[in-house]
Amino acid sequence: MLKSALLTTAAFGAAALMTAATASAHNYMTTLRAPAGYMADLEARVAHGCLAEDVTEVRLKIPEGVYRVTPLTTRDWEVETEMREVDPPVPGDGGRPITRTVDTIIWKNPSSPMLYNRQEGFKFRAKLPNEPGKVLFWQMVNICPEGRDPYTDLPETALDVKDHDFAKKFEELMGSSAHVAPYTVLYKPDMPQYPWEWSAEDMQLTGMTPSEQTAEAK
Ligand SMILES: [Cu+2]
Helix, strand or coil: CHHHHHHHHHHHHHHHHHHHHHHHHCCCEEECCCEHHHHHHHHEEEEEEEECEEEEEEEEEEECCCEEEECCCCCEEEEEEEEEEEEEEEHHHHEEEEEEEEEEEEEEECCCEEEECCCCEEEEEECCCCCCEEECCEEEEEECCCEEEECCCCCCCEEEEECCHHHHHHHHHHCCCCCCEEEECCCCCCCCHHHHCHHHHHHHHHCCCCCHHHHHHC
């Protein structure tokens, strides 16, 4: 009895893992792990067209807590942004309050087709929330002349790597549908992003001690 129950569980586990592995054949973020609180250069990857149709438009929704979003210039797509209110406002660059932020980035009207059997990256820069352990979900929709391919499913409750049953919950989510939104896991960085924010301890992580710096400066 016990043995067959274990086998069944193992078989389920393998099926879920396979689903999780094949999930990378859908839209995904090329950066699956990103440092919490950093300004980050990110890329959402469209992995294929809508069945055999070429993609003509890509929409990406910016998760809560992600600000200062700038899409990269591309000469192949028209890029538009839709905005949302930030209420209450949050402190932005230089302390100025952010009252509006990018809600959705839209890439459309490509100068040449995004072929259904090729991948393409959609790039932008954004300030990530300083919440190590949090999983950000980037809802995306690929639009084709006839069909569309939504990757918009979200977990019912927020996922955090620090939860003791995180792995189980995450595996369940990835196995639950073929339309789970692309994700990025935020991790705690070794040191702040910019050198002027580094402490003496952070400096040591770079392999230089403050005294070596002084010696070098002489
Ligand atoms: Cu897919």
